[in-house]
Amino acid sequence: MIVELGHYALILALAVALIQGVVPMLGAQRRDAAFMEVARTGALAQFVLIALSFGSLMYAHATSDFSVANVVANSHSSKPMLYKLAGTWGNHEGSMLLWVLILAIFGAAVAAFGVNLPQALRARVLAVQSWIAIAFYLFIIFTSDPFTRMIPAPLDGAGLNPLLQDPGLAFHPPFLYLGYVGFSMAFSFAIAALIEGRVDAAWARWVRPWTLAAWMFLTVGITLGSWWAYYELGWGGWWFWDPVENASLMPWLAGTALLHSASVVEKRDALKGWTIFLAIVTFGLSLLGTFLVRSGVLTSVHAFAVDPARGIFILGLLVVIIGGSLALFAWRGPALQGGGLFQPISREGALLLNNLLLATAAASVLLGTLYPLMLEAVGGDKVSVGPPFFNAVFIPLMAPLVAAMAVGPLLAWKRADLAAALSRLWLAALATLAAILTVWLVHGLRDLVGIVGMAMAAWLFVGALSELAVRIKLFAVPLSESARRLANLPRAAWGMSLAHAGLAVAIAGMTGAGVWKQESVQLMTPGQTLSFAGYDITLDAVQPVAGPNYEATRGSFTLERDGRKRATMTPEKRFYPVEGRQTTEAAIRTTVSGDIYLVIGDRQGDGGYVTRFYFNPLVVWIWAGAAFMVAGGLLSLSDRRHRIGAPSRKAARAPGVTPIGTAGART
Amino acid sequence: MKPKHRRLTFVVIGLGLLGIAAALILSAFQESIVFFHSPSELAKHANLAERRLRIGGLVEEGSVNRSGATVTFRVTDLANAVTVAYTGILPDLFREGQGVVAEGRMKDGVFVADQVLAKHDENYMPPEVADSLKKSGQWQHMRQSMEQAGQIPQGAAR
Numbered sequence: 094m095i096v097e098l099g100h101y102a103l104i105l106a107l108a109v110a111l112i113q114g115v116v117p118m119l120g121a122q123r124r125d126a127a128f129m130e131v132a133r134t135g136a137l138a139q140f141v142l143i144a145l146s147f148g149s150l151m152y153a154h155a156t157s158d159f160s161v162a163n164v165v166a167n168s169h170s171s172k173p174m175l176y177k178l179a180g181t182w183g184n185h186e187g188s189m190l191l192w193v194l195i196l197a198i199f200g201a202a203v204a205a206f207g208v209n210l211p212q213a214l215r216a217r218v219l220a221v222q223s224w225i226a227i228a229f230y231l232f233i234i235f236t237s238d239p240f241t242r243m244i245p246a247p248l249d250g251a252g253l254n255p256l257l258q259d260p261g262l263a264f265h266p267p268f269l270y271l272g273y274v275g276f277s278m279a280f281s282f283a284i285a286a287l288i289e290g291r292v293d294a295a296w297a298r299w300v301r302p303w304t305l306a307a308w309m310f311l312t313v314g315i316t317l318g319s320w321w322a323y324y325e326l327g328w329g330g331w332w333f334w335d336p337v338e339n340a341s342l343m344p345w346l347a348g349t350a351l352l353h354s355a356s357v358v359e360k361r362d363a364l365k366g367w368t369i370f371l372a373i374v375t376f377g378l379s380l381l382g383t384f385l386v387r388s389g390v391l392t393s394v395h396a397f398a399v400d401p402a403r404g405i406f407i408l409g410l411l412v413v414i415i416g417g418s419l420a421l422f423a424w425r426g427p428a429l430q431g432g433g434l435f436q437p438i439s440r441e442g443a444l445l446l447n448n449l450l451l452a453t454a455a456a457s458v459l460l461g462t463l464y465p466l467m468l469e470a471v472g473g474d475k476v477s478v479g480p481p482f483f484n485a486v487f488i489p490l491m492a493p494l495v496a497a498m499a500v501g502p503l504l505a506w507k508r509a510d511l512a513a514a515l516s517r518l519w520l521a522a523l524a525t526l527a528a529i530l531t532v533w534l535v536h537g538l539r540d541l542v543g544i545v546g547m548a549m550a551a552w553l554f555v556g557a558l559s560e561l562a563v564r565i566k567l568f569a570v571p572l573s574e575s576a577r578r579l580a581n582l583p584r585a586a587w588g589m590s591l592a593h594a595g596l597a598v599a600i601a602g603m604t605g606a607g608v609w610k611q612e613s614v615q616l617m618t619p620g621q622t623l624s625f626a627g628y629d630i631t632l633d634a635v636q637p638v639a640g641p642n643y644e645a646t647r648g649s650f651t652l653e654r655d656g657r658k659r660a661t662m663t664p665e666k667r668f669y670p671v672e673g674r675q676t677t678e679a680a681i682r683t684t685v686s687g688d689i690y691l692v693i694g695d696r697q698g699d700g701g702y703v704t705r706f707y708f709n710p711l712v713v714w715i716w717a718g719a720a721f722m723v724a725g726g727l728l729s730l731s732d733r734r735h736r737i738g739a740p741s742r743k744a745a746r747a748p749g750v751t752p753i754g755t756a757g758a759r760t
Numbered sequence: 761m762k763p764k765h766r767r768l769t770f771v772v773i774g775l776g777l778l779g780i781a782a783a784l785i786l787s788a789f790q791e792s793i794v795f796f797h798s799p800s801e802l803a804k805h806a807n808l809a810e811r812r813l814r815i816g817g818l819v820e821e822g823s824v825n826r827s828g829a830t831v832t833f834r835v836t837d838l839a840n841a842v843t844v845a846y847t848g849i850l851p852d853l854f855r856e857g858q859g860v861v862a863e864g865r866m867k868d869g870v871f872v873a874d875q876v877l878a879k880h881d882e883n884y885m886p887p888e889v890a891d892s893l894k895k896s897g898q899w900q901h902m903r904q905s906m907e908q909a910g911q912i913p914q915g916a917a918r
Contacts, residue, residue, distance in 0.1 A: 188766045438770050446773075447779050449774050452778055453781045457784075461785075462790075474796070475796035476793045477793075477794045477814060477863075478792065478794075481792035482788045482789060485784060485788035486785055486788050489780075489784055490784075585896065614848045614849070615828075616828045616829045675852040676852055692849060694848070695850070698826065703829050703848070705849050706846060
């Protein structure tokens, strides 16, 4: 009964979305306040209905209602409760429902908190949000219904893939979706602005917090996914340039570019068309990301054959949303006249360079990800594009980006003195030189990537701090004055420095773990000791253990250094009888300088076990850097100018633009 | 500088960047694209030996042989088979009779793999493997036996 209620609520939400997609748009055109108000009511109604729908599916999962096909396919009565709940979105149908739930949450947030938005803009934004929702509701209802009953009901379910039974992965999809769907806000604002025919500083100020929030969520989502792959898959790596990972990286790159170009619109009234274009592309890539992961399109074109309806629907949806909005952009975009002019050497110029590099990086990841698919579709060879391609393209694109990142914030708007900015980075240059020399002396010249990576990290880290120092006039004025300036810095400035420094820390981690990784595979018998990466590792014993819903073979290793015991590590090989699958649980000992990572494999005929050791230097810096970046975003989001609300639009309108109601706008 | 010139500067810089990116991509592609071949193709073309490649098929029943940390097994498309040597821990879903994809190089008639992939889903047949089987004309036969064993849903896939 509750499940049917959920299904009904979903269909009802579709009906609401249809109304919300049309009426407010008409209202904004006719300046009819009552019609425009439908947008708010509709957004709140959709939220309630979808929450009900999602809640009922969650209820079915929590109570293990095996008369629901979705529960049967993805759950089992012996699963811990956390994973029963996580199982709600651990499958295609449920995750699509989560997607629309998040969409509805964002819509309701605009309706509830967007009181300072001009009414017409809000109505149009919510109407566009509703169009996206309509597409997804149709997709769920017609091709991916999670509420299908299974009669007669089986006694128990098939279980959830044990690899997914992990806290890191339970929360990874929701964060990723919060990011993807968050970019739909930027998209809706962009489409609304195109319809309205106006983009100005106030518009950018409304768009930025949403974009920033989406960017933070996506950063968290990607980091959780990478962290999960690192400790759960047992391959000792944290990024594999897998199509599924690329699918989340592309919107992140485009979103990062959007974040920076929106600030140019806000501060200088320039780059308007480009910002709109980026908003469309970012959301387009988010959609692509969702579908690449969820539909299995990317494993091969053949995946379409599994459920042709689903594949064709997805393709149609992408064509309509991306094609339609780009067509609208081509039609209305040229009317957006940029106001602020600027020299190439200026803050705007630096941000534009950042945008060009990020966009190029996103495009090359897209090319590498889709190339095998395109080649196969036209009947060519079967190929795979692996890490060598991405490393060869991505690193050379990132190096100038990072080099410019330290300089950009020191440049003035409009026209800047490059030499003066560079002279303020003397400390960063010194740190870079020190990093190069250190790496050279320790590792020699053969690890060129290592030298470049560490140099980039040092340059950016010290550069970000130097920028703060320049802002507070450290040592140029008395220290007390500097301290006062430091306390009065806007949080957005802190946020930027923190995020940039965080990237530097992450780059150091990526370089360390990528270049100086050590690895060894061997056969070990209990009692044997091997030395590896400066440690003596002894396999003490191997015994079977029983978990809540699995059986495991656990190896106990003692880790010693200089004759002193440092740790006992217990990697496992688990077997989940319900699903009939094995998983590898690595044992990881994390230190600031690097992780020791042990994996135990199958027992061999002669009583030995295959073991695999990894030493991943600085890997924890990657997660720490990502945490800094998110913290920087959070700080920036809490900036005063976002909290007290965006300014209302100026009373003086640009010629040729019809004034619109500013009811509800507050200063 | 006039606005027109300024815009031109950005366009030139942008095009230059795209050009560099395209050059990087093309040079990277030459070296880093890995072609996929079935055991039958491998048997036919000896000149594939130098390149790094991927092969795929089914792990032949009874062919898995472990000695020390190195495992050897035969990958078959049910027409031809190739011996694969791999040092390391095999993926969790590696099993005899199941689909597998290996990446590496041919060396003295043995395919030395540095990567073995078995998808994280036992119902899943890597598309490359399905294709190998189709090419060798064994797909119908294989599909029927898989359907009977409940490994793929009835009527799924072509």
